Amino acid sequence: MKDMRLVEERILKEGVVLDGDVLKVDSFLNHQLDPVWLQAVGNEFARYFSSREITKIMTIESSGIAPAVFAGAAMNVPVIFARKQRSVTLSDNVYSTSVYSFTKKSVSELAVSKSYLGSADHVLLIDDFLANGQAAKGLIELCKLSGATIGGAGIVIEKAFQKGRNVFEKEQIEVYSLARIRAFENGVVKFAADQIDRD
């Protein structure tokens, strides 16, 4: 049983579509957080990926942390969040990779400590958004550098009209998105066909 309406209904109620295909969900996911809702989100990821023998959840600061820790609590596995750094000198003790942000129009470094990611890990990637897949590329690269394998990706909101999903599919990583947006039409969110779609 998918529980996708959890996210769709929240987007329809509170999401704001801005210019440039930006969906603002600051009231519950990206600035203010609704912990009870995020716990349900985390629980749903845990349920879906329960059979994958996940040893660690990996996400990116800051908006990925809340869904990741609730999933981690439900799955009883540690969470590691990759740190964004702006081309500071990184210590020898981290795996790092460069990530381009289309929204910020800048390159930043993504880093995780070598102490907490390694070849024994089977990782569930969790993030708030999947759009063009730059963050996804970064997370996959960090796993590769460490020798960790990837057991799946849990996404809260996917912009299905952008190419992010391809990044995972190219690596044969299954993506489970709780809401898939097919388009923004005149400021109205349209979900992919298997989901609810209201005007």
Place this chain on the structure above:
Amino acid sequence: MKDMRLVEERILKEGVVLDGDVLKVDSFLNHQLDPVWLQAVGNEFARYFSSREITKIMTIESSGIAPAVFAGAAMNVPVIFARKQRSVTLSDNVYSTSVYSFTKKSVSELAVSKSYLGSADHVLLIDDFLANGQAAKGLIELCKLSGATIGGAGIVIEKAFQKGRNVFEKEQIEVYSLARIRAFENGVVKFAADQIDRD
């Protein structure tokens, strides 16, 4: 019933004391996160502050988010995390203040949206560390700017030998720290008198 050993024992087990009175707790609080433990931390804050009629929890990205969202889930109140920005032009729609970081030796801006903090709010502040109190000052200032009142502060680890607590006490804000460190002696963590203290 205080449940302080939850944090003390974890520090004794995994904390690493570095030069300059830095306590590294990257394995469970600042980089890798132990969600089951953090949920217990959040539950303890929720228990302690349950009678304060809190309407919102406020923290700072990134390490404050996990303890804050677990407390928020237990108290059924929204969480807002202040964003750290590096003196970028801030929009009109935020309250912002400058915060000096002793560890990073730099000034950054701390900002919250005016949409999610206001005079109707009675706020519980939650953060991972209390040391010199600069972050605390910033959070208090943001609440003041918005007209919100403060119902208390929940701290995971307090360096009681630094002056951070004074920042709260000057404003008559009660601080509840789950671990209070009195000193680092030859790389060994010593807790304040009311807590466990082992060699």
